Amino acid sequence: MKGVEFVVDDSGKKKAVLIDLEQWGELWEDFCDVLVSESRKKEPTVPWSELKAEMKKGVQKGG
Structure with a gap:
């Protein structure tokens, strides 16, 4: 995949990934948003x- 590079250890096992954020930045942002959303799933909610x-x-207090 263009703009994505895997970092491997001495045995060839994938350990990390380098992502070109100029090319994939929006997708990476979406991925991070999903992670945050999932991590907050069980938090209490407040009615709209x-x-x-x-x-x-x-806003009325100026703050």
Whole structure:
């Protein structure tokens, strides 16, 4: 794959990958977003209406 290079150990086993971010940056960003999303799956949620009200309060206070 162009723009992707594998780093291997002495036995040829893949250990790391180098990614050309100019070429694959957007895809890498999407991948990172998925990882963050998955890591937060079990965190408690806040209803949208509650979050919206809190945000509105912050804007009214100038913050």
